[in-house]
Amino acid sequence: MxxxxxxxxxxxxxxxxxxxxxxxxxxxxxxxxxxxxxxxxxxxxxxxxxxxxxxxxxxxxxxxAPRIRLNLEASNAEEQDNLDKVRATMDVLMQTPTLRAGAVMPDACPAGPEGTIPVGGVVAAENAIHPGMHSADICCSVMVTEFKDADPKSSLDAVHKATHFGPGGRANGQRYSMSMDLYDAFRENMFLSDKKILRAAIEHMGTQGDGNHFAFVGTSKVNGTTCLVTHHGSRGPGAGLYKLGMRVAERFRKERTTGVLKQNAWIPFDTPEGVAYWDALQLIRKWTKANHNCLHQATAEFADVSVEERFWNEHNFVFKDGDIFWHAKGATPVNVDFLPDTNGLQIVPLNMAEPVLLIRAEVNDRNLGFAPHGAGRNMSRSAHKRAKAGKTDAEIFSEETKAIDARFFCGRTDISELPSAYKNATEVRRQMDHFGLAEVVDEIMPYGSIMAGDWEHDAPWKVKAREKHAKKPDESAL
Incomplete structure (x- = not known):
């Protein structure tokens, strides 16, 4: 210095x-x-x-300059509690010796024990890849297809037919094809040649999983065209890579460091394992993009429409700049040097009843090359459900989805994914503008969306637990 x-x-x-x-x-x-x-x-x-x-x-x-750019404000007690927790976890996280800078986006919320990178967090690591800082949902990403001649309802019906939500992969005979060149590249990588990963790469193509992943259809505010937006990550292949990466990072943590939290272990890039892991991340990126692509193309074919434009970006990933590795946990890159296949627009969904934002930005000292990836949460899923006690799921669903065609793939409402589960979208947008993180250049106004829903309600282990509970004697009657 x-x-x-x-x-x-x-x-x-x-x-x-x-x-x-x-x-x-x-x-x-x-x-x-x-x-x-x-x-x-x-x-x-x-x-x-x-x-x-x-x-x-x-x-x-x-x-x-401050090591942490805190692009987050609070306007009520709930938001202040969230902000305090995010600040506390970042303070501990930044003590990790590889880290050189960090930023927090307006959608930030804690994602684990103190010291864990929060959702909406960005950190720069020197010569190190931290698997725990991109999370198990590697390359969670968003893709937009603008159709030339489609209407929203038929497009939503078509993607409903094309997609698959829930656990596991597709049954044999209902699968989308994976590129054999990509499959061969998996087989040549020391991480991705794992048999479970290879099997998942075939079975999970064309699936979106659960949680906050979605298929969304809306209309461009600028030109009136119908657009499809999908949100999901690398599914089983990415989860498998994360597990193996954490195992290798833990070995290096034990051999080379003291006092580093287990979730913040890293793989040195200047090792054979580091190079192989970086290569594996790039292959997972290709697989995830192909996963989006197959659903978008199938939707176009089912709806019998043509494509005007298609673009995407990831928000749970690692980006390389010399010997600095930028880790984004739920943060959208706006630095075009990180996006070899960008058209200059990035995608920020908020919630199913709000527009999907199309943004553009330059790198500055506040954003460090990133923007929010969505609206984020101020409380956990379980806390949100407790806050809604006294109303049925049907009542909550009716209140919050009046203006949109909202569907849950499994047939059961998941109230932890309804709009009230997320931060106030207007406030997130205000903070994005206030801190100069990005400029909104278009909005995809909502028509409807599809999410997994509460598939766990009918999972075998949940059914078994309910049956066991029902057989217990009613102690209040004794």
Missing amino acids: TFKTPVVGKIDETITGTTNTVTGKDLIALGFEQGREIAPALKTVNELGLSGADLVAWVAQNKP
Whole structure:
């Protein structure tokens, strides 16, 4: 780090750091953040004999930019609680020795124990890939297809026919084809050659899973065309890669580090494992894009419509810039250098009743090359369900989906995916504009959407648990 020439001024002996040796605590009190910049700064100021006003002026000129750009505000107690938890987890996370910078987006919310990268979090790691910082849902991503001559209802009906939600893959005879060139590339990679991953790569093509993944149909506000938007990740292949990557990262953590949280273990890039893992991530990216593509193309064929344009971007991924690896956990990249197949527009969905935003942005000191990936949550799924106690799922569904054609693939409503489960979309957009993260250039106005729904309600283990509970005697009657 190169420091500027100190400014000479009148000495004020009441200011921290006078004639005594300047300490790290002194620099932190004057605005330095904890980190590797402290040691060389201490060496410089003590060699120069700085104190008082001279020290204050030197720190003002030389302190590094904040390691964490907090693009998140709170307007009520619930949001403040969320913000406090996000700040706390980022403070612990940034103590990981590989990390050089971080940012938090307006959709941020905790995603695990303190020290875990939050949803809406971005971090830059030097010469290291942290599997836990892209999560098990590797390359979770969004694709848009604009149709030339389609109407929303027939498009939603068509994607309903084309897609598959829920656990596992497709049955034999109902599968989409995987490129054999891509399959062969999987087989040649030390991570992706795993038999379970190879099988999942075939069976899960054309599936979207569950949770917050969706198929959404709406109309472009700018030109009136019908658009299909899909949201899902790399399914079984990505989950398998994550598991193996965490296993290798844990080995390096035990061999090379002390005091690093297990979820923040990393694979050094300058190792055979690091290179192979990076290559595996790129192959998973290709698989995930193909997964989106097959659903979009099948929808176009079922609806008998033609395609005007198609584009996509990921938000649970790692992006390389020299020896710096940018990890985005639920953050949309806007740096076009990270997106080899972008058209310049990025995609930010909010909730099923709100528009999908099409955005454009330049890299700046606030966004670090990223924007929000959605609306995020202020409370967990279970907490949201508890907050809705007293109303039936049918009543909640009716209230929150009046203006849209909302469908759940399994036939059961999942109220934790209805609009009220998410942050206020207007507020997320306001903060995105307030912090200069991105500009909205179009909106896909909602017609309807499909999500997995509460498929677990009828899962064998849930049915068995209910039957077991029903056989227990009613203790209140004793």
